[in-house]
Amino acid sequence: MAVLITGGAGYIGSVTVDLLRARGEDVVVLDDVARGHRSAVDPDVPFYKGRTGDRALVARLLGERSIDACIHFAALAYVGESVSEPGRYYSNNMAEGLALIETLVAAGVKRFVFSSTCATYGEPEQVPIPESHPQWPVNPYGWSKLMLERVLSDFDHATGLKFVALRYFNAAGATAQRGEHHVPETHLIPLILDAAAGRRSHISIFGTDYPTPDGTAVRDYIHVSDLATAHLQALTHLRAGGASECINLGTGQGHSVLEVIETARRVTGRRIDAQREGRRAGDPARLIAVSDKARRVLGWEPQLGALATIVGSAWEWKLAHPEGYPN
């Protein structure tokens, strides 16, 4: 049996494809490559170029391949874009996600691992954030993810679909083969490393008056390989007959923007100019996970959690792939 990986040509998906294959799993990728890279997936992996909402294509794929589970990464994931183009986000992430789930269930595939996000919590009332924290997103991206969590829960009750929704905090880092190449890039670490590589003049720090030790925003960074491992463990949980679960993925450690920049200066040995700017709307001061549940339910333990390891791996990848993936 093979695992269907939607969004397998994207950043986290491509690392997970590699990990599953290294562990002896057969995988099939479905990706429209609008935001990903065909070359991020080895040529011998079965690859269907198309959309999760294309019911005919997904039904054909399920007829051609023997699939026992789906890991669903495919989504649009820019918060700002979701605010200016909400329809696109509800359509791509929610409606196409629903179509995918219906097509899978109709074909008898009832194990589903979902890329959810800490953005489903909205402005946190308490930090670190446990899974039981109220979910009230502050942008359409977060809502589109929360709605799909709701869909999954309702399908569990109605059809017995079992799912693990993994609420990632900040994915970062790289493997030797795969790294982060988003166009445009909005994530802090690749932007800082672009400044280190001389590909941008400076890094902007949005907000220096937060109630944090150095005044800059604090986030919980998790290495993309550790994230990928959690997906494999979620599959194992579901294959063993485990219950549906929503689980945070973070290390439980927070790092400020200034700390990340300092670490990058140390790791790269390069000059990185930083410019202080005002806060961005909707950016909470601190986002840190309570990560006990992943440890308890999945047996997950981050192996590459040190910030210098995360930044160092991303830098290695950038040095080896200065232009990112070829077009």
Ligand SMILES: NC(=O)c1ccc[n+]([C@@H]2O[C@H](COP(=O)([O-])OP(=O)(O)OC[C@H]3O[C@@H](n4cnc5c(N)ncnc54)[C@H](O)[C@@H]3O)[C@@H](O)[C@H]2O)c1
């Ligand atoms: N990167 C993070 O820090 C982070 C944090 C929380 C949650 N997430 C979630 O994790 C998932 C993966 O994130 P990423 O950073 O790897 O994103 P990415 O943009 O690199 O990868 C997403 C992939 O999905 C594809 N895709 C999007 N919509 C599609 C559709 N309807 N049909 C087929 N393919 C489609 C894109 O072309 C792309 O290859 C996303 O669901 C994202 O919301 C990411």
